[in-house]
Amino acid sequence: MKYCIIGASAAGLACAESIRQADKSGEITVFTKESSLPYSRPSISYYLKGAVGSTEMLLHPAAYYRAKGITILTDTAVTAIDREHKVLRAGRKSYPYDKLCLCTGSKPFVPPVKNAAGKANALTFLEIATVKKIKAKAGKNTRAVVIGAGLIGMKAAEGLSKICKSVDVVELAEFILPSILDKSAAKLVKAHVEASSNIRFHLGNTVAEAKSKGTHITGVRLGSGEELPCDLLVLAVGVRPETSLAEAAGLAVERGIVTDAATMQTDDSDIYAAGDCALSLDMLDSQKKIIALWGNAVKQGKTAGFHMAGAPQQAGGAYAVNAIDFFGCRICTCGLIHADAAPYTSKVQQAGGSYKKLVFCGEHLVGFVLVGASDNAGIYTSLIENQVDITTLQGDLMDTPHIFLFEKAVRQQRLKGEESA
Amino acid sequence: MKRVYAKEELCLNCRLCEVYCKTAHSHSKDIVTAYKKEEPAPSARLRVSGDNHLSVAINCRHCENPKCVEACITGAMTKDKATGIVYVNESKCIGCMSCLAVCPFGCIQTGSFAVKCDLCRETGEPACVKNCPNRALVYTALGGEQE
Amino acid sequence: MSVNYIPRRFDIVRDNERCVQCGCCVRQCSNECHYFAEGGKIVLADASACVACHRCVDLCPTSALSIQKHVCDYRENANWAPQYQQEICRQAQTGGVLLSGMGTPKPYPIYWDKMLLNASQVTNPSIDPLREPMEIRTILGRKPRQLEVDAAGNPLGEMPPQIILETPIIFSAMSFGSISLNAQKSLAMAAKNLGTLFNTGEGGLHPDLSDYTDYAVVQVASGRFGVHKDYLENARMIEIKIGQGAKPGIGGHLPGEKVNVEVSNARMIPEGSDAISPAPHHDIYSIEDLRQLIWSLKQATQGKKPVSVKIAAVHNVAAIVSGCARAGADIIAIDGFRGGTGAAPTRIRDNVGIPIELALAAADARLRDEGIRSEVSLLAAGSFRCSADIVKAIALGADACYCASAPLIAMGCHMCQTCHTGKCNWGIATQRPELTKRLNPDIMHERVENLIHAWNHEIKEMMGGMGINSIDSLRGNRLMLRGIGLSEKELQILGIKHAGE
Missing domain, CATH: 3.30.70.20 (Alpha-Beta Plaits)
Structure with a gap:
């Protein structure tokens, strides 16, 4: 059996490992257009600020893949999928497959900034290779401008703030981290970031135009008219699912590659898709959406891998859960956080620098936002994932969640490591 | 596999498990030094939840x-x-x-x-279990039942 | 703030170099002596409620704590000792009877310490218990004057019920209520594993102890708490409690707040009601009445259970014991005035009754004189601190010894004497769930067993030294005892010679 996997990040690697777990002899080949062995993509901002080296970022050493019999083909961009002959094309080379999984992830969405395209100091923030370039260009006199205050932009800004003179973050929305925070929490985090760093925000604003000298950008003009000096422009507005191969091969693609949630099969039964490129079915609101998160990619990769190897396993429902920190301010969010209208209700607790919002749908918890209050957050996540009836719980759910929320019989089970009753 | 199982009906809320865990995960392996001198300060890998009336040590289920x-x-x-x-x-x-x-x-x-919790994998015997004064923690493969 | 006229008794000394502020002491002290200050950064102590139970000392992971006697001098006065002044102040405040727990701490003579044991030299060989069999098995029960057997050796006629113990040590009466169920269960488990008995006191038998009924002595006391058919039939022995060494002549009072659901079920009384044991049994006003109760209990159990009568050691003990024997008791337990209690009026505990040594010697002598010694087994009770005390008691005439304080100490008791407050930090003399869970029967039965195993070994060593290889040969063998520093009268009562004689 020949298994091919395109993409070597969370989903791709989980897929390969799961196949190997179920099929000891099949041939597994993982294609990546990057030069590195699978690495921790979310760590790139930590690499930027010098918290981890490039070796620590590798998920596994090369020997691991040899031992597992997983071939990782680096610098190998798959250019086409020939479904008829079940062959992949990468430049002039061809690779036959029996089962294929697309784990192509995301591509950065590059906003149209006048005069920025092609400039040497205008870079995106998604791959280790470009981050290495950013790191080479940044210095203690660098004035950096980051476009986008989402997860990627904010992490880029944090990484840069440690090594640059100043960082200006320009964001179209009225508040930062809109995908994981509500407005009040965002305000709190923004205040914390401003107080602890050299980052300044320009919210409700855009970069209209870049000013340059030769191939170098020297400044930017904002939509508001304000001008900022700029030695380094990081374009981190967001990402889009990388679906071009799938589309070219004629697979069903909507906002992402369409799959069956239980198997991750596409409309071609020998082709699977997992991770940020594939659509997920959010178990909390039954919406099809892209849940571009590491944990979700791993789960989907596993589901795909086991199914490809003929050993299908029960797939859990998909939902978003995210943990991140900025300058020591811990943020933890899960599920539906912007669900403010009926049938949803929410409870908010704010004290000092911490913020807690729980979102309910009837008797069930469906989302939370925790800022500076993330202790035992996983217990909330477990309540969400298992759709626990919160009227069966004891004590105040707004306190730090703990085992005594549950009645004795459930506690005994949880102490044994069984999550749901 | 052998895991640490906690029994709430025997937990004293003394939190000595936390003390000994922290010490076991310190450099000096001495309680006083671990608490007062070491930088960065070592941390306990398990946490007792609850109060004197009802408490239990929570640690990883592996x-x-x-x-x-x-x-x-x-x-x-x-x-x-x-x-x-x-x-x-x-x-x-x-x-x-x-x-x-x-x-x-x-x-x-x-x-x-x-x-x-890493089950004290370097020494082989979890410090919390060894030092629990009331055997509220047991290290067993039998799903928490008595050995 | 009202003035407290009584200085604190102890100081809590904290070695701040070693204290790591883990707060174990704060969480463990039920008297709330230790507390966090400065927002949890430091731990301080106010010793005014300290009872020197050592819970904090023993659990402190860095040995940073010690308890010291608090020195606060009064003007010297041999008559008005500080203790009396303090007790007066306490009563001036409360208007109540002073209560105490455990046995009297007063420096009355302890005759065990004034008797010495013999050992064999030259004229008869001593025995090495590690090399030769040494019998400490003890059989309790009425022994027939003679036993007829058929040609094959089978007894003709009925043998009164006997109890075979693997050690001469049994656990004395402590009710569920006065001690926690976990404490009682620890004793029950130990009794089973050691081949001896525990005693339910007047607290009834909790269903959790149903596995241990073969090792249970069940009491029938003046309150009749928990007495029913199964209680009597499942027990190994039935004991009519007339009196208790620590509080002869008075009844008992378990306050309603200690009568929780479990205690109420075991005692068969309403939850929250005071459990009052009257001073006398209201159906026993004479030896004849006692005889009736003994026979009633035997009838109720088809004569299969030996019946014991437990009395406090009082002035006329010898005659009373004789009366009990004649009333049909199989076993008589005599409880000396140093015996323990969960709660007793201090004045009674410290002033009423006589020492077990004298009572035992007098009773044994009287029964012998009357020729009825073999019709009863004598149990001695009232403070046995070590195996030598046991050996001396047996030489004075006891068949076996009731021990309670020693196993409690094995389980953590530090003799702080505040059992009556219900705040026992060791989970023994309390019904508070947050305290009773501190006593894990799985640990404590082992500790109690270790203690009794150790004492058994020591008893065998001492017997071997005397050239005795069976505890039956030690029983009443007063030649093995010599008094030291005792008056003629004391020697006469004890029935022993002085050292050197």
Whole structure:
């Protein structure tokens, strides 16, 4: 059996490992257009600020893949999928497959900034290779401008703030981290970031135009008219699912590659898709959406891998859960956080620098936002994932969640490591 | 695999398990030094939940299919195939706490890296169990039943 | 703030170099002496409620704590000792009877310490218990004057019920209510594993102890708490409690707040009601009445259970014991005035009754004189601190010894004498769930067993030294005892010679 996997990040690697777990002899080949062995993509901002080296970022050493019999083909961009002959094309080379999984992830969405395209100091923030370039260009006199205050932009800004003179973050929305925070929490985090760093925000604003000298950008003009000096422009507005191969091969693609949630099969039964490129079915609101998160990619990769190897396993429902920190301010969010209208209700607790919002749908918890209050957050996540009836719980759910929320019989089970009753 | 099972009906809320855990995970292995001198300060890998009336020590279940390992974005959290122990490679962990966000049992604590029970894998005998004055913690493979 | 006229008794000394502020002491002290200050950064102590139970000392992971006697001098006065002044102040405040727990701490003579044991030299060989069999098995019960057997050796006629013990040590009466169920269960488990008995006191038998009924002595006391058919039939022995060494002549009072659901079920009384044991049994006003109760209990159990009568050691003990024997008791337990209690009026505990040594010697002598010694077994009770005390008691005439304080100490008791407050930090003399869970029967039965195993070894060593290889040969063998520093009268009562004689 020949298994091919395109993409070597969370989903791709989980897929390969799961196949190997179920099929000891099949041939597994993982294609990546990057030069590195699978690495921790979310760590790139930590690499930027010098918290981890490039070796620590590798998920596994090369020997691991040899031992597992997983071939990782680096610098190998798959250019086409020939479904008829079940062959992949990468430049002039061809690779036959029996089962294929697309784990192509995301591509950065590059906003149209006048005069920025092609400039040497205008870079995106998604791959280790470009981050290495950013790191080479940044210095203690660098004035950096980051476009986008989402997860990627904010992490880029944090990484840069440690090594640059100043960082200006320009964001179209009225508040930062809109995908994981509500407005009040965002305000709190923004205040914390401003107080602890050299980052300044320009919210409700855009970069209209870049000013340059030769191939170098020297400044930017904002939509508001304000001008900022700029030695380094990081374009981190967001990402889009990388679906071009799938589309070219004629697979069903909507906002992402369409799959069956239980198997991750596409409309071609020998082709699977997992991770940020594939659509997920959010178990909390039954919406099809892209849940571009590491944990979700791993789960989907596993589901795909086991199914490809003929050993299908029960797939859990998909939902978003995210943990991140900025300058020591811990943020933890899960599920539906912007669900403010009926049938949803929410409870908010704010004290000092911490913020807690729980979102309910009837008797069930469906989302939370925790800022500076993330202790035992996983217990909330477990309540969400298992759709626990919160009227069966004891004590105040707004306190730090703990085992005594549950009645004795459930506690005994949880102490044994069984999550749901 | 052998795990640490906690019995709430015997837990005294003395929290000596935390003291001895912290010490076992210190450099000096001496309680006073570990608490007063060491930088960075070592942390206890388990936490007692509750009060004198009802308390229990919460520590990692070393799950069969650990959600923390699935959620780990750096490969720092792994489950040892041979021993079943789920542990953190501290040099790889960036402290994002994605593991904490998904651990259904609340067994992971924040720190500069994810702080969790490693079953004292270097010494082989969990310090919390060894030092529990009331045998409220047992180290057994029998699902928490008496050995 | 009202003035407290009584200085604190102890100081809590904290070695701040070693204290790591873990707060174990704060959480463990039920008297709330230790507390966090400065927002949890430091731990301080106010010793005014300290009872020197050592819970904090023993659990402190860095040995940073010690308890010291608090020195606060009064003007010297041999008559008005500080203790009396303090007790007066306490009563001036409360208007109540002073209560105490455990046995009297007063420096009355302890005759065990004034008797010495013999050992064999030259004229008869001593025995090495590690090399030769040494019998400490003890059989309790009425022994027939003669036993007829058939040609094959089978007894003709009925043998009164006998109890075979693997040690001469049994656990004295402590009710569930006065001690926690966990404490009682620890004793029950130990009794089973050691081949001896525990005693339910007047607290009834909790269903959790149903596995241990073969090792249970069940009491029938003046309150009749928990007495029913199964209680009597499942027990190994029935004991009519007339009196208790620590509080002869008075009844008992378990306050309603200690009568929780479990205690109420075991005692068969309403939850929250005071459990009052009257001073006398209201159906026993004479030896003849006692005889009736003994026979009633035997009838109720088809004569299969030996019946014991427990009395406090009082002035006329010898005659009373004789009366009990004649009333049909199989076993008589005599409880000396140093015996323990969960709660007793201090004045009674410290002033009423006589020492077990004298009572035992007098009773044994009287029964012998009357020729009825073999019709009863004598149990001695009232403070046995070590195996030598036991050996001396047996030489004075006891068949076996009731021990309670010693196993409690094995389980953590530090003799702080505040059992009556219900705040026992060791989970023994309390019904508070947050305290009773501190006593894990799985640990404590082992500790109690270790203690009794150790004492058994020592008893065998001492017997061997005397050249005795069976405890039956030690029983009443007063030649093995010599008094030291005792008056003629004391020697006469004890029935022993002085050292050197």
